[in-house]
Amino acid sequence: MDLNILSDALFAALAAVGFSSISRLPLRAYPYCAAIAAIGHSLRYLLMLSPEPALHIFWASLIASFVIGALAVLLSPKAHTPAEACFFPSLLPMIPGMYAYKAFGGLAACVLNDDPDKFGYYFYQFASNGFVCLAVLAAMVVGATLPLFMFKKIAYQATR
Amino acid sequence: MTEAETMKTSEHDTDKVRELLTDYAGWLLGCGATCIRLEKNLRRIADAYGQNLELTITPHHVHIAIADRRDRVVFTSIAAARGGVTSFDTITRLSAFSWRIADTDMNIDEARRHFDSIVSEKPRHQWAVAPLVALANASFCRLFGGDAAAMAVVFVATLAGYCLKLWLCGLHTDIRLVFLSCSFVSSVIGASGYFFGLGSTPQLAVGTSILYLIPGVPFLNSFSDMLHRFYLCSLGRLMDALVLTACLSIGLCAGMMATGTGMF
Numbered sequence: 001m002d003l004n005i006l007s008d009a010l011f012a013a014l015a016a017v018g019f020s021s022i023s024r025l026p027l028r029a030y031p032y033c034a035a036i037a038a039i040g041h042s043l044r045y046l047l048m049l050s051p052e053p054a055l056h057i058f059w060a061s062l063i064a065s066f067v068i069g070a071l072a073v074l075l076s077p078k079a080h081t082p083a084e085a086c087f088f089p090s091l092l093p094m095i096p097g098m099y100a101y102k103a104f105g106g107l108a109a110c111v112l113n114d115d116p117d118k119f120g121y122y123f124y125q126f127a128s129n130g131f132v133c134l135a136v137l138a139a140m141v142v143g144a145t146l147p148l149f150m151f152k153k154i155a156y157q158a159t160r
Numbered sequence: 161m162t163e164a165e166t167m168k169t170s171e172h173d174t175d176k177v178r179e180l181l182t183d184y185a186g187w188l189l190g191c192g193a194t195c196i197r198l199e200k201n202l203r204r205i206a207d208a209y210g211q212n213l214e215l216t217i218t219p220h221h222v223h224i225a226i227a228d229r230r231d232r233v234v235f236t237s238i239a240a241a242r243g244g245v246t247s248f249d250t251i252t253r254l255s256a257f258s259w260r261i262a263d264t265d266m267n268i269d270e271a272r273r274h275f276d277s278i279v280s281e282k283p284r285h286q287w288a289v290a291p292l293v294a295l296a297n298a299s300f301c302r303l304f305g306g307d308a309a310a311m312a313v314v315f316v317a318t319l320a321g322y323c324l325k326l327w328l329c330g331l332h333t334d335i336r337l338v339f340l341s342c343s344f345v346s347s348v349i350g351a352s353g354y355f356f357g358l359g360s361t362p363q364l365a366v367g368t369s370i371l372y373l374i375p376g377v378p379f380l381n382s383f384s385d386m387l388h389r390f391y392l393c394s395l396g397r398l399m400d401a402l403v404l405t406a407c408l409s410i411g412l413c414a415g416m417m418a419t420g421t422g423m424f
Binding site for chain 1: 259296299370412
């Protein structure tokens with residue numbers, strides 16, 4: 001299990017660094033993003049482990065993103081970047097991309113299938129994946145933004 | 161108005177301040193800043209030069225009403241989003257720039273020069289982005305439980321798709337067509353694990369090969385704007401992100417149909 005957590009943290013850090021390069025992150029912010037993403041993603045992994053605590057992806061994402069947001073706000077003055085430049089890239093590996101693509105795939109399959117049973121199945125895929133995707137996204141942003149409200153002075157003066 | 165504000169603006173034309181505020185708003189919006197960041201930074205600069213400011217932010221424009229605190233003359237302008245590419249580096253520099261104006265006696269001409277140097281700076285290390293994105297997507301595949309073979313397939317599929325994206329964007333192709341084409345190409349290459357019997361998780365390679373196209377920052381910006389009650393911009397950004405996600409899903413479905421692989 002320990003190795004799994006380490007591997008989860010390592011690959012989350014790599015994913016955060018790679019995806020944040022698309023958004024042209026300042027060079028000095030990469031180490032902070034990698035560290036925050038590793039901590040956040042491995043925390044979500046731990047929270048979703050069965051049999052205990054086995055939290056749903058929604059609650060696990062909410063808690064992990066709160067930790068990501070708090071770390072980003074506290075570290076952003078050191079990185080000398082706005083807090084969201086630290087936590088947005090760190091959140092990217094947690095974006096429920098698989099749910100998003102299954103939702104749209106389900107929608108496409110609905111359109112292409114006339115059979116009521118198949119239509120019902122694909123509509124279920126579309127709705128369940130779509131709702132989970134949107135709910136997890138909302139949880140991630142709420143969780144990561146809460147520390148911005150809590151530590152407004154630090155968050156908005158990081159580049160001062 | 162404080163003595164410092166009077167000193168800054170009395171020497172210079174307020175038109176230059178308004179022009180700077182308009183251009184600043186356009187660049188910050190175009191670089192993907194959240195609405196709350198845009199509002200705070202613009203107010204900071206306006207305060208420093210003795211101006212009052214009201215904003216309406218839409219996904220591609222900022223409507224600005226600037227009122228001089230001395231003569232109460234109101235000036236309105238519309239700033240179109242500039243830049244067109246999400247850049248946290250530019251957002252960081254522009255935020256630091258707004259603080260510098262607020263904390264020092266920087267006059268408007270000096271501020272203009274500083275601003276122009278920030279927005280004219282070319283992005284660095286762009287050659288490293290494509291391999292980094294490919295590595296990131298391969299790591300994503302691993303996080304979903306993919307094996308080494310699936311990771312290698314995803315790496316190649318992402319690299320090809322991302323290079324195609326850069327090429328098509330260079331030709332100023334419609335972004336929706338870019339997403340559709342790139343997801344098609346990536347999913348076809350991602351399906352090679354099925355054809356050549358590579359590894360035990362080829363289905364994950366297909367699914368993950370297009371995830372680098374998910375518009376993560378627009379999704380996060382949209383929800384962040386919603387939390388800060390910028391509903392108009394939030395819904396616009398959400399629609400933009402959903403349309404792009406729909407385009408990449410159509411490309412993926414077409415790729416799956418072409419290669420005879422299934423999703424569910």
